[in-house]
Structure formats: C-alpha cells, structure tokens
Amino acid sequence: MPYYIxxxxxxxxxxxxxxxxxxxxxxxxxxxxxxxxxxxxxTVFDKSSSAFKxxxxxxxxxxxxxxxIGDALFEAQFISAPSVIRPGLGPVFxxxxxxxxxxxxxRGKPIIANETSASLLFRISIPxxxxxxxxxxxxxxxxxxxxxxxxxxxxxxxxxTTYTNQFYFFDDSTNYELQIPTxxxxxxxxxxxxxxxxxxxxxxxxxxxGLLESITEEDILDHAxxxxxxxxxxxxxxxxxxxxxxxxxxxxxxxxxxxQPSIIQQAALAFNQDMGITNFLFPNENCYDQxxxxxxxxxxxxxxxxxxxxxxxxxTLAVPARRNADxxxxxxxxxxxxxxxxxxxxxxxxxxxxxxAFPELSNQTIFPYTDLLLHDMGPSLADNRSxxxxxxxxxxxxxxxxxxxxxxxxxxxxxxHDGRARSLIEAVMWHGGEAESAKIFVKALSQxxxxxxxxxxxxx
Amino acid sequence: xxxxxxxxxxxxxxxxxxxxxxxxxTSQTTDTPSTTTEILTAxxxxxxxxxxxxxxxxxxxxxxxxLVFESSLSDNDLISCKQVWRDARSAWEQGEGFxxxxxxxxxxxxxxxxxxxxxxxxxxxLNGYSVYTTTYIDSLQDALKGFHAIEYLLxxxxxxxxxxxxxxxxxxxxxxxxxxxxxxTTELADSWNENTNDNYYTKFINAGNGSSVYxxxxxxxxxxxxxxAGICDEVANGKIAEPFLSIDPSLxxxxxxxxxxTDFTNNIRSVQNVxxxxxxxxxxxxxxxxxxxxxxxxSDMKTKINTAIASLQNITVPFGQAITEQPTQxxxxxxxxxxxxxxxxxxxxxxxxxxxx
Numbered sequence: 008m009p010y011y012i013x014x015x016x017x018x019x020x021x022x023x024x025x026x027x028x029x030x031x032x033x034x035x036x037x038x039x040x041x042x043x044x045x046x047x048x049x050t051v052f053d054k055s056s057s058a059f060k061x062x063x064x065x066x067x068x069x070x071x072x073x074x075x076i077g078d079a080l081f082e083a084q085f086i087s088a089p090s091v092i093r094p095g096l097g098p099v100f101x102x103x104x105x106x107x108x109x110x111x112x113x114r115g116k117p118i119i120a121n122e123t124s125a126s127l128l129f130r131i132s133i134p135x136x137x138x139x140x141x142x143x144x145x146x147x148x149x150x151x152x153x154x155x156x157x158x159x160x161x162x163x164x165x166x167x168t169t170y171t172n173q174f175y176f177f178d179d180s181t182n183y184e185l186q187i188p189t190x191x192x193x194x195x196x197x198x199x200x201x202x203x204x205x206x207x208x209x210x211x212x213x214x215x216x217g218l219l220e221s222i223t224e225e226d227i228l229d230h231a232x233x234x235x236x237x238x239x240x241x242x243x244x245x246x247x248x249x250x251x252x253x254x255x256x257x258x259x260x261x262x263x264x265x266x267q268p269s270i271i272q273q274a275a276l277a278f279n280q281d282m283g284i285t286n287f288l289f290p291n292e293n294c295y296d297q298x299x300x301x302x303x304x305x306x307x308x309x310x311x312x313x314x315x316x317x318x319x320x321x322x323t324l325a326v327p328a329r330r331n332a333d334x335x336x337x338x339x340x341x342x343x344x345x346x347x348x349x350x351x352x353x354x355x356x357x358x359x360x361x362x363x364a365f366p367e368l369s370n371q372t373i374f375p376y377t378d379l380l381l382h383d384m385g386p387s388l389a390d391n392r393s394x395x396x397x398x399x400x401x402x403x404x405x406x407x408x409x410x411x412x413x414x415x416x417x418x419x420x421x422x423x424h425d426g427r428a429r430s431l432i433e434a435v436m437w438h439g440g441e442a443e444s445a446k447i448f449v450k451a452l453s454q455x456x457x458x459x460x461x462x463x464x465x466x467x
Numbered sequence: 468x469x470x471x472x473x474x475x476x477x478x479x480x481x482x483x484x485x486x487x488x489x490x491x492x493t494s495q496t497t498d499t500p501s502t503t504t505e506i507l508t509a510x511x512x513x514x515x516x517x518x519x520x521x522x523x524x525x526x527x528x529x530x531x532x533x534l535v536f537e538s539s540l541s542d543n544d545l546i547s548c549k550q551v552w553r554d555a556r557s558a559w560e561q562g563e564g565f566x567x568x569x570x571x572x573x574x575x576x577x578x579x580x581x582x583x584x585x586x587x588x589x590x591x592x593l594n595g596y597s598v599y600t601t602t603y604i605d606s607l608q609d610a611l612k613g614f615h616a617i618e619y620l621l622x623x624x625x626x627x628x629x630x631x632x633x634x635x636x637x638x639x640x641x642x643x644x645x646x647x648x649x650x651x652t653t654e655l656a657d658s659w660n661e662n663t664n665d666n667y668y669t670k671f672i673n674a675g676n677g678s679s680v681y682x683x684x685x686x687x688x689x690x691x692x693x694x695x696a697g698i699c700d701e702v703a704n705g706k707i708a709e710p711f712l713s714i715d716p717s718l719x720x721x722x723x724x725x726x727x728x729t730d731f732t733n734n735i736r737s738v739q740n741v742x743x744x745x746x747x748x749x750x751x752x753x754x755x756x757x758x759x760x761x762x763x764x765x766s767d768m769k770t771k772i773n774t775a776i777a778s779l780q781n782i783t784v785p786f787g788q789a790i791t792e793q794p795t796q797x798x799x800x801x802x803x804x805x806x807x808x809x810x811x812x813x814x815x816x817x818x819x820x821x822x823x824x
Contacts (some may be wrong), residue, residue: 055690056567057697079705084577086585086610091717093583096608103609107574116572157608158588315815325488415680418667 012171037356040372045408045467046215046326047359047371049301058412059112059214063367065269066323070367077320080313081105081112082434085282086362087157088308089378095308097283098160098301099153099294101128105277105317108210112324113416117188117426127425128152128281128357129166129190130206139256141266147297151280152205160299163196170427175436178451183436187387188427191214197298204392204399207425208263212409212416216261216270217322219375219406221359226257230354230378233455241351241441243380244455247404248395251288253346256395259378263424265403271318284308323367327409328376329374331466340463343456347448354378376407376467385439400440411465431464432457479619502756503823508672509750510691510741511659516668517746520654525555526652529617530645537638542630547651549621556614560730561746563739564698567690568667569658569679570811578609579651582720584619585610593636598649599643613651615721617644622723665666675824685823695738699775699808702734707786707801711794716787727786732779735804736812739772756822757815764814771807778803804816 051061062074084104088094102108108115109124116128129152132142144150148163156162170186177183190207192199233244246259250268259265267273272288274418279289285308294300331337344350351375362369381401391399402424410431414420420430428434438446449457529551536544558580562570570576589611597603600636604612620641622628661668670680674687681687710718744752757765776822778800782789789797 053689055693056571057687057693084581084583084610086583086608087588089587090583090585096610104577107577110574155608155620157585158591158611415686418569418680 008178008404017226029427033060036178040356042355042374043329043332044330044372045374046218047373048335049218049323049367049371050324050328051325052328054327054330054412054415056111056416058165058416059212059324059409061174061214061325063323063325066367069199070319070323073316073319076313077318079315080317081109085284088305095282095284097153097155097157098151098292098299099156099163101151101155101281102284102354103282105282108281109213111416112214113212114413114419114421115426116417116419117421124212127168128154128208128210130208130392130394133200133202134204136393139251142392145200145203148199148203149293149295149297150196152192152292153280153283153293156299161196162194163294164192164199167191167193171385177454177457181454183432184192185433185437186427186429189426195321206264206390206392206394209421209424209426211263211405213321213410214324215326215373217368218325218326218359218371218373219260219377219379220270220322221362221365221371222357223360226357227258227260227379233382234306239351240444241348241382241383243352243378244396244401246381246396247352259397259403263402263405264397265381266394266397270321271314274317274321278309278314284464286314287311288314295436322365326375327412329466330411331462334462334466336462337466338463339456340459340461340466343449343452343460344463347443347445347460349442350376352380352382353407354404374467375403376406380421382442383440385441385443387439388437390424407464407467409467411467433463435460478729491815492546502751502759503688504672504676505758506601506751506753507674507687508735509682509744510752511668511672513744513748513750514746514752515562515565515659515671516656517748518558518740519652519659521746522555522558522562522577523649523652523656525551525558526645526649529555530642530649533638533642533645536630537642540630540633544712545621545628545630545633549724552614552617552621553724553729556721556724556726557654559614560733561737561740563701563734564739565691565694565743566697567694568671570741573654573658575651575655575658577627579613579648579655580615581609581613582615583610584615589616589619592622593634593640599639601643601646604643604647612644612647614648617648618721618723618726620644624723626723626725646672683824685820688753688819688823689816691741692811692819695741696808696811697817698734698738699804699811702731703801703804703808704729706734707804711797711801712785714790716790719787722785722787725785725787728779728782728789731786731800731804732776735775735807738807739776742768742772753815753819757818760822761818764818767810768815770812771803773802775800775807 048065049063051064053061060120062071082104083093085093085096087096096103117127129150130150131145131152132150133145135143137143141324142150152166153163154165169189172184172186174182174184190205228245231243231245233242235242247256247263248259248266248268250257251272257268259268261267261270267276275286275288278284278286280293283293284304285292289306290307293298355374355376357373357375359368359371359373381397381403383400384402385400389400390403393399422428422434423433423437428437435449436446449460509736529548532544532548532551536548566576592611620637623632657663658666659668660666670678671687674681675684706720710716719727721730740746742753744750754765757768782793782796782800
C-alpha cells in the first residue's frame with residue numbers, strides 16, 4: 008500500500024477518535040439504571056425481618072466500628088438518673104429506647120386495642136410561631152406531649168384514640184373502608200390551653216437516611232414549584248427550618264413535615280423530646296421551665312461522640328433491594344403508578360452528590376420515591392398545625408423504598424403519618440389535595456389494575 | 468482370552484455410558500417440599516409453642532408460689548419461689564434463639580426482660596404509698612418490671628435474701644410483678660397459638676403457601692437461621708463481651724441470682740433446640756434437612772453447639788467474678804460461641820438457601 012494511503016487512513020482514524028471523544032456524554036435516563044438497587048451500590052439483599060437492619064455493604068472498617076457503637080446505643084434502654092448504666096431517661100418521656108419505636112429499624116404502630124406497644128407521638132403547639140418561625144410551644148407542655156414519666160413525675164397527659172369508620176366506593180362499586188381517627192387528650196398534669204394544636208406522628212423506618220441527606224439541595228429545589236407555575240396541579244414546596252448548628256434557616260428534609268434539616272438534629276431532637284436525654288444540640292430537659300423541671304444544671308446525658316455515632320449509624324443503614332421488579336403484574340402496576348402521576352411527588356430516582364470525604368455515600372443513583380418536598384394533601388389528612396413553612400394541610404412526600412417489607416419487618420401494615428391506613432390501598436385512597444386527581448384515577452381502576460398497583464408498591 | 472477382555476471392557480464402557488446418560492434421580496427434589504413443610508410445622512409445635520407454653524406455665528407457677536410464700540413467709544417457700552424463677556428464666560432464655568415474630572413486633576421482649584433495672588426508682592416505689600393495682604403497674608416504666616426486677620426482689624442485692632427480710636410492700640410488689648410477667652407470657656404464648664386471631668403460627672407454617680409474611684419457605688428458613696446466629700452474636704459480643712471487655716461487673720444481666728452463665732448456656736441450648744427441633748419433645752428439625760444432604764455439616768453444627776455449651780460450663784464462678792478471676796475461660800467461651808455463629812452464618816445459611824425454595 009502506498010504510504011500516502013496509509014497516512015490517509017491514519018488521519019481518518021484520528022479524526023474519528025477526536026470527534027467521538029468530543030461528543031457530549033449522553034444523559035442516562037431512569038431506565039438506564041438498575042432499579043432493583045434502591046440504594047445504589049449500598050443496597051442489601053434481604054427480605055426477612057432483618058431487612059432494614061444492615062450496615063452498608065461497602066463501608067470502611069473504622070466506620071463499621073462506629074456503626075456498631077451506634078447500633079448498640081440505638082437498642083439501649085435508658086433509665087432515670089442516677090444510675091450506673093445509661094442514666095438520663097425523662098423525667099417525662101415517650102419511650103425508653105430508640106428501638107422501642109423504630110423496632111428493627113422499621114415503622115411504628117398506632118394504638119391498637121389490647122396491645123401494649125404503640126409508637127405514636129404528638130407534636131403540639133399554640134397559634135403563632137417561635138423566634139425562628141417554627142411552631143409556638145405550648146406553655147407548660149412544650150412542643151411535644153410526653154405521655155410517660157419516671158416514677159415520681161407525672162406524664163404530661165394521656166391521649167385516647169377513637170376511630171369512626173366510613174365506607175366509600177371504587178367506581179366498579181367495590182367498597183372500601185377508611186377509619187377516621189379522633190385524638191383526645193386526657194389526664195393532663197396541668198390544664199391545657201384550649202387553642203392547642205396536635206399533630207400525631209408515627210415513627211418511620213430509619214434506613215437510607217444518609218443517602219437522602221446526600222441529595223443536593225439544588226436537585227431538590229429543581230423539582231419545587233411552590234406556586235404551580237406550570238399549572239399541573241402539583242406544587243412541591245421546600246420547607247426552611249432552623250438549623251441549630253448553622254444558626255440559620257436551611258432546607259428541611261426529615262420528619263413528616265420536613266421539619267428537621269439533618270440526621271443529627273432529628274436524632275438529637277428525638278433523644279431530647281422522646282426520651283428526655285439532653286445533648287449538645289438540645290441541652291435543656293424536655294420539661295425545662297415547667298413545674299416538674301428539677302432545675303438541676305446537669306451535664307449532657309449523652310456525649311457528643313455517642314450522638315455522632317448514632318448519626319453515622321443512621322447514615323449507613325443500607326436500603327433493601329426491590330423484589331419481583333420484573334414480574335409482569337408489578338410492571339403493569341408501575342405503568343399505573345406513572346399514569347396516575349404518583350411519580351410527580353413520589354419521584355423514583357435521585358442522585359447523591361459527590362462526597363470525597365464520605366465515599367460510601369458519594370455519587371449513588373438511588374430510588375427512594377420521594378421529592379422530599381411538601382405537598383398539600385387535602386383537609387382529610389390535615390393535622391391543621393403548621394411547622395415552619397409547612398401548612399396544616401402540607402406533608403413531606405415520604406420515601407416509598409422498602410414499604411413492601413413493612414409486614415415482614417414490623418408485622419403490620421399501618422401507614423401514613425399516624426398509621427390510620429390499615430393497608431397500602433387505604434393509604435392511597437386517603438390521598439387528597441394535590442393528589443386528588445391521582446386518587447380519582449385509582450378509584451376508577453378495575454380490581455385487577457388496583458391489585459397491580461399495590462403489587463408494584465409491595466415490590467419497592 | 469484377549470477378545471474376552473475386550474468384550475468385557477466394551478460391556479463396562481457401554482454400561483457406564485448408559486448409566487451416565489440416565490436422568491438424575493428427581494425423587495430428592497420432589498420429597499423436599501414435604502420435608503421442609505414438616506420441619507416448619509414441627510418447629511412451631513415442638514419448639515416455639517412448647518417453649519412459650521412452658522414459660523407461661525412457669526410464670527403462672529411463680530405467681531401462685533409467691534402467694535403461698537406471702538401467707539407462710541417461710542424460707543422453704545422462698546426457696547421454691549427462687550427455683551421457679553430460675554425455671555421460668557430457663558424457658559425464656561431457651562426462647563431467645565428464635566426472637567422472631569410477635570416477641571419482636573410487639574415489643575414483648577423488652578417488657579419481659581428489661582435491662583437495666585432502675586433500682587433507685589424501684590426503692591422509691593417500695594417506699595411510696597401507692598396500691599399496686601394492675602392500672603398502677605401498667606403506668607410504671609418498663610425498667611421497674613419484668614424478670615430482673617423480680618430477681619432483685621426475690622434474691623436481694625447480695626443474692627442471699629431470707630424470708631425475714633421481706634417487707635409487706637416488697638411482697639405486694641413481687642406479687643404484682645409476677646402477675647404482670649404472667650400476663651405478658653400469656654400474650655406471647657397466645658401469639659403463636661393457632662386458635663387465636665392473627666396468630667403467627669399460621670403465618671409461619673404456611674410460608675410459601677399463602678403466608679402474608681413469608682412468600683417463600685426459604686424466607687422462613689433464613690429467618691430461623693438468622694435468629695440462631697443473632698442470639699450467638701448477642702451472647703458472645705453483647706452479654707459476655709460488654710462486662711468482660713470493660714471489666715465492669717455492673718454490666719452483668721442476672722447478677723442477683725448468679726444466673727448469668729445459666730442464661731448464656733440456655734441461649735445456646737435454644738440454638739440447639741431450633742437445630743434439633745426439640746424442647747421437651749423431639750420432632751423434626753433443621754438437622755433432618757441437613758442430614759439428608761450433608762452429614763459433615765450436621766456433625767460440625769453439633770460439635771460446635773456442644774463445644775459452646777461445654778466452654779460456658781467451664782466457667783465455675785459467677786459471671787461477675789469470672790470476668791476478673793477466670794478471664795481465660797470467659798475468653799474461650801466467647802470464642803466458642805462466636806465460632807458457632809460463624810458456622811451458622813457461613814455454612815448453615817448457604818445450605819438452607821440451597822435446599823429450600
């Protein structure tokens with residue numbers, strides 16, 4: 008071959024390579040990722056009752072050690088001071104251990120007749136707001152009702168739940184029943200203001216939180232549309248809440264109303280409000296300034312390092328993989344999920360930011376099925392109590408990952424913020440407000456299609 | 468002769484070819500589902516129900532013995548109360564190898580076996596004036612109730628309490644706590660009773676056959692085996708390691724009755740019970756599935772269970788003392804239990820995953 012032809016081919020090859028390498032990378036769509044792996048590479052394959060309990064499958068050795076310290080603390084039962092072992096419970100509290108409500112790192116249960124355990128708590132406030140724009144605490148009661156107390160102290164109050172049942176019909180004339188709860192505060196230790204607002208909250212599963220914390224703020228805000236500028240009926244509003252460490256208002260991510268900015272603040276608040284354990288973020292007893300406050304200027308009842316261990320524990324609990332994701336009915340259900348536009352708020356895919364300091368959380372493609380934003384859910388689900396920017400009708404879209412494992416992990420199927428829904432289909436049918444059209448869509452489905460939708464949810 | 472040899476070789480070759488072409492025997496895979504179903508049912512009857520019913524009988528007996536002791540105040544009756552406490556404790560600890568279902572879902576475990584006990588407040592309760600009604604007991608926090616609070620009342624701080632040392636308030640409280648314990652164990656026994664509503668027995672034995680919790684039998688088996696490994700982990704790396712590694716006897720779980728080593732041993736017996744499918748009565752168990760395919764795994768499991776039990780029994784002084792006086796034995800026991808845990812996780816688990824559907 009003459010040399011000029013060789014050169015010609017070489018040039019051709021070079022220019023091809025050059026052109027190819029200059030091409031912009033394609034943006035991968037949702038379908039290009041493996042949706043079985045709900046937690047990206049930090050997904051575990053377990054559908055038993057331990058499904059929520061696993062540490063990240065890829066975790067550096069030193070972090071595993073801290074994870075285990077956090078794990079032991081999460082299980083530990085606290086008792087009242089003074090005690091050699093784990094003192095600090097109360098004087099008023101809701102529960103004596105993290106794991107009493109987040110059983111097996113999973114979901115709590117509402118009060119059911121004849122059963123001793125319940126993991127529902129009540130956030131409370133009166134009209135107005137505190138100095139940071141958050142809920143206005145109730146004089147003598149604070150921001151949460153502690154319905155238990157150590158010996159010698161009175162619980163702030165009891166709460167009774169009664170349900171009234173109401174029948175509704177799907178368009179195919181099959182009926183379904185929803186139970187509407189009423190909460191009545193009784194036996195309060197001092198009289199309670201009449202304008203008190205109460206918000207029932209059930210404990211949520213605690214896995215995957217580190218991944219949710221690692222979604223960038225820009226990404227979350229990209230999906231916000233507070234004034235529904237695109238007129239699709241769905242707004243999506245960011246909550247801005249007080250960050251104690253930062254001393255400013257920041258994006259809220261955690262809790263039923265996105266009222267907490269970070270895992271550590273959510274955990275520290277739970278230690279303080281649920282158990283009465285003081286810590287560096289919440290140094291005052293939960294009954295501070297109340298008549299039952301012991302006025303002792305104690306040290307923190309949990310050390311900073313243990314609180315950080317709990318944070319690491321919660322950051323590195325792995326997400327269970329999906330089951331039956333390629334099942335025909337499940338795929339059909341997924342289609343219905345899309346047609347009903349559930350995905351508009353229960354946003355399937357997110358990405359975590361690049362984080363060199365914490366590679367285990369870095370750059371993961373995850374499927375949490377939430378946008379972490381607030382949405383108006385209509386009057387029937389409303390707690391009528393605002394929480395920073397969240398109105399009485401607004402709730403944060405809860406993640407759906409792992410929801411199909413609830414019965415295996417926690418032995419029940421109670422859903423929504425106060426566990427009023429007794430099954431997934433009831434939970435769907437409770438939706439209103441921005442999700443009204445989605446509910447109407449489901450209401451019009453055939454039995455087979457409804458079942459397919461549920462089967463899809465169960466596969467998450 | 469030569470041709471005869473050839474003929475023979477040919478015949479053998481043909482025979483081998485024919486045999487090797489035979490379809491593999493499928494009888495094993497067809498009878499497996501029935502074996503695996505039988506084992507689940509037998510386990511639920513002979514291990515879970517038997518253990519929980521025994522526990523419930525013992526706590527009931529504890530309550531009635533406390534009543535007898537209350538009227539006689541004799542040291543002999545106190546001794547029988549202490550013995551029944553140990554018997555009830557034995558049943559409970561032998562249930563910890565299968566902490567699955569309602570005992571976990573309904574938080575029954577932390578109520579029956581709360582630890583630590585809040586001694587300061589317990590003394591306050593005893594020095595107070597409240598009548599120990601059921602409502603009152605229900606209003607008390609968990610740390611004042613359950614096995615260990617009863618242990619403290621029965622055995623006293625130094626483990627040698629006599630009948631004469633009991634105050635009437637202590638007797639009343641003991642009575643109320645025994646009654647409360649019995650209520651909880653009844654709830655537990657009922658939760659696996661096939662005749663109660665929403666019972667776990669039905670969900671468990673119907674694994675892979677319409678159970679709402681276990682869509683496959685394999686899942687139920689994994690649950691069982693994980694629970695076995697779980698209690699080994701708890702014994703080795705929690706109950707033993709925490710007081711031992713921090714050399715802190717105050718972290719011991721059953722210090723007043725000097726019962727900790729017995730507790731640990733019964734936990735490993737619980738693993739054995741699940742494996743063999745026996746409590747008071749022997750029936751089909753995991754071993755029957757294992758023996759069908761892998762005798763060496765069966766023998767390893769049994770050896771490791773026995774070694775763990777034996778090494779715990781080598782500790783001859785109460786655990787609180789042993790952590791300083793017999794550290795070698797304690798270390799050996801911890802290692803043996805961890806060894807059993809590894810065997811369960813690395814050998815038994817993959818085995819059952821392979822042999823169940």
